[in-house]
Structures are given as C-alpha cells and as structure tokens.
Amino acid sequence: METDDGGEPVELRVHGVSGASAEKILDHPITARVAGDRHAGFYRVRPGVGTAGGATAGVAVEAYRWGALTAGAAVRTASMLLLLPFMLSNVAIWLRPSSADRFGLLGGLCRLLAGSLTMSFTLAIVGATMNLVGWQCVPYVQCREDRPYLSWLAALPVAPRLAVLALVPLLSLRLFWSIGARSARAFEGFGASAPQPPSSEATENLSTPGFWDDARVTSWLRHIHVGLGAGTVDISLLMGVSDGWNLAGRLLLYAAVGLVAFCVVLLCLPVPAGSVRARRFLRLLWATAAAVTVLTISYAASTGGVRSTVGQLPGYEGSVAGLVAAQGLLLVLIAVLTLARQRAHPAGARPFLYGLGTPLVAALSVSVASAFTATLVFRVADQLDRGRIPDPFRPNPPALGPLEPPVTYWWAALAGLTALLFVTVAAAVTLLASRRRRRARAQRVIEEDYPDAPAAARSRLGAVRDTIARSHVTEELGPVLVAFFVISSLGLAAVVLDLVGVGPTQIAAQISGHSRGTAVLAAYVTDAGIWIISLLVIGLLIVGFRAYRSAETRRLVAVLWDLGTFWPRTVHPFAPPCYAARAVPELAKRVSALAARGPVVISGHSHGSVLAAATVLQLPSAALSRVALLSYGSPLHRIYARLYPAYLGQQTLCELGKRLDWRWRNLWRDTDPIGGPVFARRREPPYPCDAPATQAVDVRLRDPRAVTVDPADTVPPPVERHWPYHTQPEYQAALRELTDQIRPPGHGPPAG
Template identity: 80%
Template structure:
C-alpha cells in the first residue's frame, strides 16, 4: 500500500495566503533568527529574550509607520492646508474636526491594523496549530529545545501569549503618540497621568517579552485577559482625552514627539542587533559546532538584521509613497521644502537614512555577490571536472559538448555554498548603517550631514538629496516588486509553488519569537504524520519516503515517533537538504540531530543524491566533508546517483539522457533498489 501526504496547501495552496505571507516577510525573518543560533540552548534564555525584543520592535516600527501616515502626514501636516486637501473629499471632512478629535479619529486606523494582525494570527492558529498530538505535551516541554521532545511543535499557547503582548505594545505606542501629539509640552494632570499609563503599558509589555509563559494554561489565560482589559482601558481613555481636547498647540512640521519615537525605535533596534551578535559569538566560542556553519556562525544576528532592513524598507516605502501622493508628486526634504500652501509634509529623518542605507547595502551586497561568484568559479569548475572524470572516464570525443554542459550544471548547483561571505558582508554593512542612529536622534538627515562635511550647502546637499531620492525609489520598487509577486501568486499556481519553496524554509519552525509571522505548517504536518505512521506501523512495516523538503518533514516525524513504533519504520530520502542546508543553517539542530535520527532508526535509512542537484546532497558521506557519527552503518546511508546516466546517445534513442538535477528520483532503478534494501533491514523479531 502506498500513501502520499501533501502539505503544499499549507504554504501556497491558497492564493490569498501566499500573497499575505509576502507582507509578513519581516515578521517571518524575525521569527527565523532564533532558530539559526549556534547551540540548542538559549532558545528561551538571553538570546531568545533579545530576539523577542527585536521582534517587538518590528511591531512597533510598523505601528509607528501607520501612525506616521494617518496622524502625522494626513491629520497634522496635510489637512490644515487647503492646497493639500483640495479635490480630496476623503480628507476634506477632517478639517471640520478640532485637531484633538481629528487625531483621535485617525488613531483608530493603526488600532484597526493591529486588530487585523490579531485576526490573521488567531485564524492561522486554528488552521495550522489546531491539530493536537496524542498524548499531549508534558509541562514545560518547550524548554528543552530538542526536536524529539514531545510537544516540540505545539507552540499555540506561546504564540497566543506573544500575540497579546505585541498588540499591547502597538496599542501603547499609538496611545503615547496620540497623547504627546495633542498635548505637546503643555500637559494637565489628566494628560500626564494618561501618558505615564501608556508609557508604563509599553514598558510592561517589554518586560513580559523576557518572562516565560506561565506553566498553567488557566493562569496564562487569566493574566492575558487582565492585560487585554488594561490595553483596552488605557486606549479608550487616551482616545477620549484626545477627542475632548480643544486647544492643541499646533506647530509647523511633524507631529510633536513622532520623529523622536521613530528614531528611538531605530536606536533600540541597533543596540539589540549589537547585543544579539555579541551573545551569538560568545555562545559559538563556548560551544563550537562540529562543522563550520554556512553563515560563519552569524546566522542569528544576520537574519535579525535582515528582518530590520526589510521592515525599514516596508515602512519607509509606505510613508514616502503616501507623502508623495499627498504633495502631488513632489518629494519634500529640508533642502527642497514644499510651497507654504501645501505644508511641510516631511517624513522623519530616520526614513531618509533608511533609504540611503538600503541603497548602499544593495549596491555593496550586489558587488560582493558578483565577486564571490567570480572568485569561486575556478574552484567550482575544478570540482565539477573531477566529478565528470570519475563518472565518464571513457567518454568519446563527440561527447565533449555534453560533458561541458554537465560541468556547468554541477558548477552552478554549488553556487549557494559560495554566498556565505556575501551575507556576512550584508550584516557588516547593515551594522555600519546603524551608525546613523546617533544622527537620527538629533534629527540630522543625509543632506544636512553632507553639507556639514563639505562646507558647500547647495551643491553637495542637492547631490545627497538626489542620491537619497534614488534610494527611496529603489527600495520602493523592491517592495512594489514583492507586491507584484504576491499578485502573481494570486493569479498563477506556478508562482505560488515558487514562493512556497522559499516559505518551506521560512515557516518550518514554530513561532516562538514573532506571533504575526506566517504560521508554522510543521505544527500541523508533523503531528498528523506521526499519528498516521503510528497507525500504519501497528499493522506492519512502514517506509517513509521523502523528497526534498519532504525529507525534512520525514525526519521530524521519525524524531517524534514513540520507541514502540520505531522498530517498524524505515526512511528513504532523496534530493534531501538535511545536511546541505538545514544542518549548516541551523547548527543547533545539525549533525547531532542527524546522528540521533539514524540511531533511532537503527540505520534503516537510505539517502539518494546527485552532484547536479542544487538542493539535495549527502548526509553522512565523509568525502563531502560530512563527519561520521562513529557508527559504520552511517556510511551505508548515502547512495550517489550518476547524473546524467550517460553523455552519449543510446542507439534506441535520438537524444542523450537528460540531466535530472533535483527531479525525478522515484522513477530511477536505484529508488526501487533502496526500497528493497530497506525492507530487508527490518528485524523479524521486532515485527511480531
């Protein structure tokens, strides 16, 4: 009997889900960062706490961007000017409202956005994490961090806990922005108390990000209900106070306190990234992995920095595109302000620096990528040459063009291994870009600093302004490109499958850092597979066959099987990224986990791989730099397939055999041979 399990619908089956995932990309990267740590410990320790704080800053950054669009650009900088609201009936009605009431009404939009994120997270929890494994997990099982721990994939309670905290953070920042905007420096007793309460709510949520989830489910539910009541109460009082405030000190320019809030978030993110990098390096030196990680051990800070950069691109694009629309096509800055009739319409300085840093990072990373590919070309070609000489020693001269095509295919299939230096360079450039934090805090933009350095205000400042404008358009086009990709995913099943390949990597792990990240499909797939395999094993032998990322799900399933089931289970993987990608990207769950997997199966495991495969590879082949588990049986796991089978044309055919690369494996004779081999490895005594 043959059964198939398809999980594609969990990542790209629904077009709307695929498109929405692109919008949640920064949150996904923030959640992914903790899983790239060098050791299995510290998932909920210092490094985990820092990653959760950074994830909280992403929520705050998105909330402030929406506040910047609604309250700052529209309510404060556009509506008071007749030329800005002219021929815009959707804005004209706001001028009749007092400034306090206007800001209170516009503050509802970021609150609605937070509620939308809440709804997406709750819906995904029901759809993806609603499957309950049997038996239920023991208390505090998530603290061990092992893939074989019962309940490892059941993180719904943690996600719900973090979701309440993030909504509290976002609502608290909306309250703080609103109260500072309507009061400025002149606050009465009520306004001061409310501002203290809103700031205290934000700080309290920050502290909660460090604390573990209460052990008792009822206790956590009561606490979250209390937190929700506090958030709702403070927000309602802040909205009521702002709506009742009639005399608001209006100043030209940005809403009071807003630019400082944005700069403060950027500063916090910079400090957190430095701390994450320091803790990661310290952990790696104390517990060095057996094999050198793909990202030189900087996977956690690198992906964390990438999440911040992508979030900055999203937020800056949102603010600048709305500002560009409101001022009817002109991009204002301190050197080229809008006419007085239109109003200032100035985005915060932090977004100008984000645009300039994004352009610089993109150019430098592109340069490093080109250099990495050029410098590694000779090494990759030499390796491909050795493979071709080994596989086709007697190839005729007429097969030279075919041999060259095979060499190119093998060389290209190992490009990914050469991009580590590029990504590390990206982290360094991103870290250097955070030096602009100091300038953000004092409100100095790129044009001012350029004029101060050169001493020529007009020429150099204008050049800096044009370069910054270019950065704005570049990051805007990149974000728009993602939106177009999301639209294509909505219209095209092929595009959805392409996006799903990337999402297989990014959404495999539970959401233990950011609750608004795309849901973890393994939280449903692994328990379902465990239950089905256990049921089949009760009736006879089971060979779990997994291709590509399916082999990762198969491995996670085997690690969750009970000892009573394991003697009846074997595993066949092909096109398998377990070592080539997962063990190197996630050193905390690397080679020791693979050895544990083989030992649990008593080495009833075969892995088919090709040199031309750009994704899969060997698991225990020592010739490829993969270390042994100290068991001779591990050497029999990997089975190499020559690809193509021949470089000459068979007399019964008109073309040479194709280069299979990643597809297919299950149609090859070696696949059938591996199934027969595994069937003969079962212990007859263990099947009674």
C-alpha cells in the same frame, strides 16, 4: 490491506517545497484521498486503475500532500507577504548555535527585537495617518483640495482629528492578529498531547514531546505585542495633543509609557508554565491595554486648544529615531552573544555564515521592515503633496505644507541602497572568484564518472560540468551575507544622527563646507534610494496580487513560506503559522497506524525529507522497529545541519540513524543544487557517529546516466538535477532493501 504482522509494506511519499499535486507525487492521473482533509491529506491511486509511478511490486504507495498549508488559499498566500519581516525575525532564533537558549538571554533579545518590529510598523501607520494626513496635510487648503475624503477632517479640531485617525493603526493591529489566526485554523486539533513548559535552562531537540506545539507561546506573545502596539499609538496621540495637556493627560501618558515598559519586561521573561495562570494574566493585560487606549482616545476627542504647527507631529520623529537606534543596539548585542555561544558550544563542522545566522537574519528582518515602513510613509507623502518628493533640503511650497517624513526614513533608504549595492557587487565578486574552484571540482566529478567519454561528447561534458559548478553556488554566499549584516548594522547606527536632527543632505553639506552642489547630489542619491527600495516593495506587492490569480505564482511564493514557516513561532506571534505543527504530528499518527499493520518506508523528497526526519524523531518506540527512511535530494546536511546546528546538526542526524537502527538510505546527485550526502565518506575509522553503518546511508547517483546518445534514443540522457528520483533504478533498489530490513522474520521479500 492486511492487519497482521505480515501486512503489506507501505511507501509513504512526502513532497518538498512549493507544493505538489497528489497526481504528481504518485505519478498517476487518478487518485483518491484516504485520510486527512483538503489542507493536508494522504492519497493513493484509486483501486482498479493501475499503480503509482515507480512503485515496487508488493509495496503500496501512499502520498502525503501538505503543500496546501502554505500554497493553498490565494488570500492566505498574498497576505503572508505582509508578514515577511515577522517571519524572518522568528526564523532568526532557530539559527542559534545552542538549543538551550530559546527562552534564555538570546531568546529574550530576539523577542525584544521582534517587539520593536511591531512598534515600527505601528509607528509607520501612525506616521502615514496621524502625522502626514492629520497634522501636516489637512490644515493646508491646497493639500486637501479636490479630496473629499480629507476635507471632512478639516472640520474637526486638531485633537479630535488625531483621535479619529488613531483608529487606523489600532485596526491594523487587529488585521495582523486576524491574518495569523485565520491561517492557523488549518492546523487546529494537531497540538501535542504532552507539551513541556519552556525553561531558560532546559535543552530541547526535535524529539522533545510538545516541541511543535506553539499555541501557548503564540497566545502569550500575541497579547504582549498588541499591548506594545496599542501603547505606541496612545503615546503618539497624547504627544500630539500635548498643547492641551492637563493632569489627566499627563497621567494617561504615564500609563501608556508604563504599558509599553511593562510589555517590554514581559518579552524578557519566559512563558508561565501554568496555562490557567497565564490566561488570567493575559486577560488582565488585555483589559489594561484596552482601558488605557479607550481613555486616551476619549481624552484626545474631548481636548481643545491644540494648535497645528509646521513640521512633524510632536514627539513622532524622536520616537522613530529612538526605536531604530534601539534596533541597532539589539542587533549588536545579539551578534556578540551569538559569537560567545558559538565559542562555548563548538559545532562538529564549521557552521554556515560563521555562526552569525541569528544576527544576520535578524538584521534582514529589520531591513525588510524598514523598507516596508519607509515605502509606506514616503508613498503617502508623495501622494499627498501631489507628486513632489518631500525633502528637508527642498521644502514644498507653503501652500502645500512641509510634508516631510522623519529624517530616520531618509537614513534608512540610504542605508538600504548602500547595502543593496554592496551585496550585489560582493556577490558578483565572490561568484567570479569561486568559479575556478567550483569548475575544478566539477571537472574531477566528470573525470570520475565518464572516464571513457568519446571526443564527440566534449560539448555535453562541458554542459554537465557547468551544471555541477552552478549547483555549488550556495556554499559560496556565506561571506556575502555576513558582509550584509555588517553594512546593515552600520546603516542602523547612522540613524543615531537623526537623534540630533542631522539628515543625509545636512551632513553632506557640512562635510563639503556647505556646498550646495554636494547637498543636492546627496538629496538625489537619497531620493534614488527611496525609489529603489519602494520599487522592490511594490514588486513584492505585485507578486502578492498575482497570487490571487495565478496558482503558479502561489507555488513560487510558497517556497519562501515552506522554508520560513517550518519552525514554531517563538518570538513573533504575527508571523505566518508553523505548518509543521500539523504536518509532523499528523505524519507521526499516520505512520504509527500503518506501522501497526506492516512495514513503512517514509520516502521524503527535498524538504519533505526534513519533515520525514522530524516525524521519525517524534514516533513512539513501538512504531520505530517497523519504520525505515528513504530520503533523496535532501538538504538535511547540506543546508539544515549547517543553518540549524542546534536542532539538525550532526548529533541529531546520528540520533535519527540510531533510532532507525540505520534503516536509512539517502540518494543524491552532484548536479542537485539542494540535496547532498548526509554523512562524510571515510575509508577507515573514526566513522561519523562512531557507526560504520553511516557509510551505507548515502547512495550517489551519476547524473546524467550517460553523455552519449543511446542507439535506441535520439538525444543524450537528460540532467535530472533535483527531480525526479523515484523513477531511478537506485530508488527501487533502496526501497527493496529497506522493506527487506524491516520485514518480520518468516516473511520473504516481496515478489519481483
């Protein structure tokens, strides 16, 4: 490649979600990596074996393959399924309407909710080990019969037994820590060079220096969450041995409660600006949490005189109920504040989900976490009592002991079943109600694209119309998701009944005048909810298991991670790491180096166009004059601008176009279920961004190209939908136009 200003133009292709091989991106079977590594690298066709598919004469084609960051190792892909609730809680904050509140009040509420998820998982593991195994099962002979892995615990007094079992949730915290750290190793060395300290008042955008560097925030939050989890275990253990309390035990309980309260306060505060000061503080926090935990376990191991009584571990059921009630309150506060921010900062277009994206995804994270925790506790209880489903209304035989999970989990299962049924019915009704409108829109497209279609093509036209109608289903699901948020919040509110010890069967009996039939029906309905939720979670685990053996399954799972791990971790440190923390700086560095040699057209497909846009916004001004953007199948406006108005809304899209001096073309099809136009088409002013150049950005492709069979073919042209684009004549024309626009004066267009 030449190194002067007349260097060879480069088309840099960036693939979309679910990963893609370099061979597929370049449409050639023989490729070689020219930069990067096995996690993410830049590839070209090996010299001497031909050119990339769809290549334009005189333009070198290079591919950036980043899919291995999310779909690479099977272990990483499977383990990430366990982090799904944490990932959803992290995504929630990015859906807010204002960019100035990530470290403000709304961000503080989201961090508190994320902290409650860590405590929820910790309490679930405490419930499975200390409560069900150590407190309820081991004391009963028939429960531990033929179970040597439990029999040895019976030889220990109650308090030392609980101290040993307390090590399991502590090791689980370490596991969550290590999963995130292990996954992030692929991104090492790609931190921003000039990170800006976050502020509760500062506005930020994708062009802010250091935007993608989340290492400092993640480290700060990780230590706090470990403190929360360790404090939760300490409190549970000390409450379990409360029969043998003395002054030392009470002081340790106060210390453990103080540790949790202090961590809660820290979640409400912004990250300290000074890294040295922050490291010193984190070392102190770590040492405090470790000291309290070691002293608590030592105290419990040496305590005698504790008697195991029938029922829950002392204090455990109240802790679970109080935590879930706090989650419901936090969701209401997040919803109220989000709506207030939405009114104060109106968007240019009606936001998706009516501006409730943040509370909705936050509620989804709590619901998924509740499903995970309830499944863990109920399946352990079911295994311990040898197949009987524990139910307060139908207690187990005395020989087995009352292996009863907290009533909170019964309410959670019932609420989950109700939400699932309601959303399923609402989605079906919404899709049926919108079908006529979607088909009418599709019919108008058909009439415009194929006005002279013969009668013989009627069936083909109908198939194309149905494809177009189905491609616009996404826009219809907003009300259904908002309804899910309302039902989920009401379900969490119902858990407050557990604070007074009222479960689903008890309340059903009271409403029906203590009718046994009604109570039994309520018990069976609740059992059904437990099993349905459990089957969904088990199905998710099966997908994770298949990820070990099937590369195709890993790619399907990676679609979720590609969308959910795009944003930096800013509320939950155990969420999967942000791959854009490497991809965007790496792309910016490569594009800058190539632009110093000649023109560069960043070609982004689907989600790759989002990465390309983020890269352009991070490029230095010296490189921008040599860069153009070609997006296709892009969700930039259709999905991202509506879901993330604070970061990829109309203002950001306008800034993107202005930075490139409108050297930007966006190809889209009506049949594409993901991509769409970026700017509205106007016949007269006012134009979007007050720039007439916006009208040239979007290029619509008719799909299919025809509905009749070509004389040289045997079947009609296929419906391309979301892929491919690079083989279309419009793609080649747009690429030539963009390379001509950035070619320096005195150099003609490429040959051909």
